[in-house]
Amino acid sequence: MRQEPTICYSEQISHAVNDIVEKFPKRVDVGIILGTGLGQLIQHITIEKEIPYEEIPYFPVSTVESHKGKLIFGKLEGKSVVAMQGRFHYYEGYSMKEVTFPVRVMYKLGIQHLFVSNAAGGLNPDYQIGGLMVINDHIDLFPENPLRGSNLDDFGVRFPDMSEPYALGLVEKAMQIAKNNSLEIHQGVYAAVQGPNLETKAEYKYLRTIGADAIGMSTIPEVIVARHMDLPVFAISAITDLCSPGNIKKVKIEEVLAAAAKAEPGMGIIIKELIKTL
Numbered sequence: 596m597r598q599e600p601t602i603c604y605s606e607q608i609s610h611a612v613n614d615i616v617e618k619f620p621k622r623v624d625v626g627i628i629l630g631t632g633l634g635q636l637i638q639h640i641t642i643e644k645e646i647p648y649e650e651i652p653y654f655p656v657s658t659v660e661s662h663k664g665k666l667i668f669g670k671l672e673g674k675s676v677v678a679m680q681g682r683f684h685y686y687e688g689y690s691m692k693e694v695t696f697p698v699r700v701m702y703k704l705g706i707q708h709l710f711v712s713n714a715a716g717g718l719n720p721d722y723q724i725g726g727l728m729v730i731n732d733h734i735d736l737f738p739e740n741p742l743r744g745s746n747l748d749d750f751g752v753r754f755p756d757m758s759e760p761y762a763l764g765l766v767e768k769a770m771q772i773a774k775n776n777s778l779e780i781h782q783g784v785y786a787a788v789q790g791p792n793l794e795t796k797a798e799y800k801y802l803r804t805i806g807a808d809a810i811g812m813s814t815i816p817e818v819i820v821a822r823h824m825d826l827p828v829f830a831i832s833a834i835t836d837l838c839s840p841g842n843i844k845k846v847k848i849e850e851v852l853a854a855a856a857k858a859e860p861g862m863g864i865i866i867k868e869l870i871k872t873l
């Protein structure tokens with residue numbers, strides 16, 4: 596266990612940022628958080644520096660030995676990026692402040708855009724396994740909000756606007772890139788629950804009824820915090836299982852990972868081409 600003095604959250608962020616800047620003193624333009632089974636994009640980054648999470652003060656660390664995370668700094672399509680290899684999920688037991696700590700840190704490192712990917716279940720009956728959904732809005736069903744508690748005035752306002760959490764200009768560009776590359780693509784509403792269990796048939800029906808096209812267990816906390824700081828966000832889901840009536844089967848993690856692997860090349864093209872346009 597790491598022993599660190601107890602200091603307030605903003606100071607923890609500053610400590611983490613100062614430490615990273617000492618190790619990698621260059622500016623970064625884009626932050627990238629990659630979802631379950633969607634880490635291949637990192638292979639396209641010309642890596643300049645890797646910093647394991649456990650070497651960054653106050654950074655959350657993975658409790659699973661085999662799952663060590665790190666920040667990867669480098670160049671992607673000419674832009675300086677920082678990618679998180681390994682993200683933190685609420686269902687793992689992290690608090691919302693821990694889940695979103697890296698987003699605050701990346702913001703302080705200077706990122707101008709946040710890119711997020713995830714694996715999600717397809718509620719919309721038009722969706723296919725291995726397809727992609729660009730997120731154009733969300734429904735937050737987590738039991739806790741990352742902004743709960745004293746407002747971090749240095750980062751944003753008490754009541755941040757959420758009328759356009761996803762940069763719609765980037766959504767349109769992504770749809771065009773997908774079409775140019777003949778990729779199976781949709782845009783839609785992502786809902787997130789805490790997990791870790793998957794949903795019942797009645798819950799899938801409910802989620803569809805309230806307006807969701809895809810369902811997952813991540814992304815929304817990071818997006819809320821990014822929008823608190825007025826950071827433009829692009830997010831995309833790989834559809835890994837079908838949750839529409841008549842299509843619901845028992846979900847096996849191997850099948851989710853196989854579907855993510857199928858969706859991944861297309862997702863990589865979209866993210867790279869979008870980053871090129873920034």
Ligand code: HPA
Pocket residue numbers: 714715716717793794810811812835836838846851
């Ligand atoms: N439900 C919730 N989260 C998920 C699913 C699902 O069906 N598929 C992938 N992540």
